[in-house]
Amino acid sequence: MKRKFLNSSMKLITKNNNYSNDEIEIISYGLETVYLMVTKMIVIFGIAYLLGIIKEVLLLLVTYNIIRSQAFGLHASKSIYCLICSSICFIGGAMICKYVTIPFGIMVALAIICNICLFKYAPADTHKRPLVNVKKRKRFKIVSSALGIIYTTLIIVFKDYSIVNYLLLGMIEAVVMILPITYKTFNLPYNNYKNYNYGV
Numbered sequence: 001m002k003r004k005f006l007n008s009s010m011k012l013i014t015k016n017n018n019y020s021n022d023e024i025e026i027i028s029y030g031l032e033t034v035y036l037m038v039t040k041m042i043v044i045f046g047i048a049y050l051l052g053i054i055k056e057v058l059l060l061l062v063t064y065n066i067i068r069s070q071a072f073g074l075h076a077s078k079s080i081y082c083l084i085c086s087s088i089c090f091i092g093g094a095m096i097c098k099y100v101t102i103p104f105g106i107m108v109a110l111a112i113i114c115n116i117c118l119f120k121y122a123p124a125d126t127h128k129r130p131l132v133n134v135k136k137r138k139r140f141k142i143v144s145s146a147l148g149i150i151y152t153t154l155i156i157v158f159k160d161y162s163i164v165n166y167l168l169l170g171m172i173e174a175v176v177m178i179l180p181i182t183y184k185t186f187n188l189p190y191n192n193y194k195n196y197n198y199g200v
Helices: 002-014 021-051 054-071 079-099 104-121 134-157 161-176 180-185
Strands: none
Touching: 021 054, 021 079, 054 079, 054 104, 054 134, 054 161, 079 161, 104 134, 104 161, 134 161
């Protein structure tokens, strides 16, 4: 199904256009990313609908992706692995946010640990999309670290656990995706930009 979609889409896109091999590779990668994201979301929100936690899953996805967009992190080697892990993270995470109350002191401690990890490990790239540009890596580190501080401030200031739970868990899940031990667990290469001789 995926291959059929990608092949037909690429034929349609390249039919009347002259793209270089690099451009075709970028377009193909983008289409595959969109396809996997859409199909994954259909499954996750389908399960969320059956469990009555669509709002909770959506809130967790938003808080997670805000940091993820700057800190990046690993991608599963196979789409089925991605679907399984995403379902566990967002369905399970939404259930935790909805039904579990984490003591305030533990919340703050976890948030501080997340900030340390963001400052130390973000951004984390992949072998398919290495972050070779030094300036971009610095910018992503600054922004992701700033987001971590903002999340932590909101966690301390807000009294509504229905909000801070999503902020905390969204940050935790985004941080887990950039840790070296997570890459090692999934047998994926870490700090891929170091394999390149350029980075300006």
